[in-house]
Amino acid sequence: MFFLIYFSTVVVFCIYSWWHLHLAFCCRHGLGSLCLALGMLLLTFLPMINRTLFRRGQFPALELIAWIWLALIFWFAFTQLTGDAWNLALWLTRKAAKFGKASESVGIRLQGLRLSAFVSAVIGLSLVSFATLWGMLEVRQIRLKTVEVFSDKVPASADGYRIAVLSDLHFHYGFQHFILHKAMEHIRQAEPQLLLSAGDFLDGAISPEIEALFQQLTEVPAPDGKYGVLGNHDSYSGADDSMEAHSQAGFQVLRQQGVEIKPWLWLYGVDDPAVWQRQGRHEPPLNLPLVPEAQFGILLEHQPRRPEVPDRQNYGLMISGHTHGGQIFPFNLLVQLIYPWKAGKLYAFQRGLQLYVSPGTGFWGPPFRFLARPEVTLIILRRKA
Numbered sequence: 001m002f003f004l005i006y007f008s009t010v011v012v013f014c015i016y017s018w019w020h021l022h023l024a025f026c027c028r029h030g031l032g033s034l035c036l037a038l039g040m041l042l043l044t045f046l047p048m049i050n051r052t053l054f055r056r057g058q059f060p061a062l063e064l065i066a067w068i069w070l071a072l073i074f075w076f077a078f079t080q081l082t083g084d085a086w087n088l089a090l091w092l093t094r095k096a097a098k099f100g101k102a103s104e105s106v107g108i109r110l111q112g113l114r115l116s117a118f119v120s121a122v123i124g125l126s127l128v129s130f131a132t133l134w135g136m137l138e139v140r141q142i143r144l145k146t147v148e149v150f151s152d153k154v155p156a157s158a159d160g161y162r163i164a165v166l167s168d169l170h171f172h173y174g175f176q177h178f179i180l181h182k183a184m185e186h187i188r189q190a191e192p193q194l195l196l197s198a199g200d201f202l203d204g205a206i207s208p209e210i211e212a213l214f215q216q217l218t219e220v221p222a223p224d225g226k227y228g229v230l231g232n233h234d235s236y237s238g239a240d241d242s243m244e245a246h247s248q249a250g251f252q253v254l255r256q257q258g259v260e261i262k263p264w265l266w267l268y269g270v271d272d273p274a275v276w277q278r279q280g281r282h283e284p285p286l287n288l289p290l291v292p293e294a295q296f297g298i299l300l301e302h303q304p305r306r307p308e309v310p311d312r313q314n315y316g317l318m319i320s321g322h323t324h325g326g327q328i329f330p331f332n333l334l335v336q337l338i339y340p341w342k343a344g345k346l347y348a349f350q351r352g353l354q355l356y357v358s359p360g361t362g363f364w365g366p367p368f369r370f371l372a373r374p375e376v377t378l379i380i381l382r383r384k385a
Helices: 002-026 030-044 046-053 060-099 104-112 117-138 177-190 208-218 232-237 239-248 273-278 308-312 331-338
Strands: 143-151 161-166 194-197 226-228 257-262 265-269 296-300 317-320 346-348 354-357 375-383
Touching: 002 030, 002 060, 002 117, 030 046, 030 060, 046 060, 060 117, 143 177, 143 354, 161 177, 177 208, 177 375, 208 239, 226 265, 232 239, 232 273
Parallel strands: 143 375, 161 194, 194 226, 265 296, 296 317, 317 354
Antiparallel strands: 161 375, 257 265, 346 354
């Protein structure tokens, strides 16, 4: 179903974008227009061609090209949709002015503001080029973001306790090494006592190249341990493989289980619903153990869902990822329709729970980020006065 929706959506983008490019550049060149259409369809179905004709993973560059194409075609279609909306607004305004018996000069001026197919396409291609350059630069700008969480459950002796959070690394064949290098640099700078991964750690088969990167993660110090949970892409890669990947990187995966980090600090982790679905099972209700009054409880869950449950069970903090902050504009606006809690912001709930959604450290699909800067999050627990 996912692939049907995906390819249907991209094909619609392609047809819409092709029509605009045809009107702008190819309306007198039938062969050029046909070649353009065939090229766009080839790029759209490149992942399917790669997986059908070649052994899986043999030519990962083909899928990377397809993901880049997806971002470009979406951006271009968005610009053309905006241009068409502008022209429609002008047309409606002219009709209203004519109905209201406004001067003819008003209609002429409005007509002069209309975007031609050529101008609209040129503006669109220029904006796509700018967004591509921006996205290539921003995906490399991984920052260390500090978030302070205050609670009266943090003992005075533990004030300033440091937790580093990675999320959505998406390790895969051809993984961009700069992401891990920069993330490790930030973790060493942060000097955390505890290191967490909020899911989507693995995104494909484990290769010797990836195993070498896992080994580097084992060298990152975290005196109180390294823990993670399975995300939806971990399940697509295979839960067993993802468990092995975490183990090689020095992480213990929490699957509907908890661990006492300190006498005052409790950590609990749960699987993403995709893990249950891949097993052909329904996800069970979220039955979290009640956190004792003397402890500060942290829930680690890949998707930011059902915060009212940990809030009711006396948890002080919930850490999630998954959304990537939308990764590329305007997907951040669409993401907020599904997940109302914006990435990069700390939310407080009625009984004391606080929720932080990481925008992610890596990327999925096209190697771009646009207005969704990646981060390693440093959460500092503070004693509330």
